[in-house]
Amino acid sequence: MRLLTALMLSLATPAAMGAGLMASPAVAQTASPAANGLAQVENHLRQVKSLQADFTQIADTGAVAKGKMILAKPGRIRFDFGKDSPLLIVSNGSVLSMVDYDVSQVTRWPVKETPLALLLDDKVSLAGRAKLLPQNETPAGFVAVEGRDAKHPEYGTITLFFQKTPKGPAGLMLMGWRVLDGQGRTTTVQLENQRLNENVSSSAFQFRDPRGPRTPRPGRL
Secondary structure, eight states: OOHHHHHGSOSSSSOOOOTTTTTOOOHHOOOHHHHHHHHHHHHHHHHHOOEEEEEEEETOOOOOOEEEEEEEETTTEEEEEEEESSSSEEEEEEEEEETTTTTEEEEEEEGSSSSSSSHHTOOOOOTTTEEEEOGGOOOEEEEEEOOOEETTTGGGEEEEEEETTTTTTEEEEEEEEEEEEEOOOOOOOOEEEEEOOOOOOGGGGGOTEEEEEEEEOOOOO
């Protein structure tokens, strides 16, 4: 359970875009490499409307889980751990649910309060909430962006890793991320066989509630 929960602990809603979008050419030419790198990542994230991939999730204990991920902006994602697993993680666009069929339990978080908010916002802005890691802290041929919410350190930190490639939007391809939660525990997610911007059915983000049909409250539909 803890292996999966670490996925959800990190950033809150995206910050507003900072000023200076209409900078003159002279200013743009003197922009720092870090600013250019963040702009490249931002451009990539805005171009990716859907993403399907195989994933491997690794806890700091060494525990490993694998499955398939489906992402569709805004706000929807599904981590399917396979038919032999009782666990499922799925977001309907606003609420991220972790479903455990073994114990008939559903745990929910607002998407905007999870690390996945950075990936699921179709108008993502990194200004004021993320920084480009220096090259000596980044694998060769990669760009890494670290994000955290300064107002909510208990959400933890998420680091996104992008491979530089002309085949990806804005010259990048998301290869995975690392989450450091508020208790100092680390979870890493690695992606393979990515497919971008294909049509995704809305049914992919529905699930069978293990608690069974719920009776509406009086006066509510």
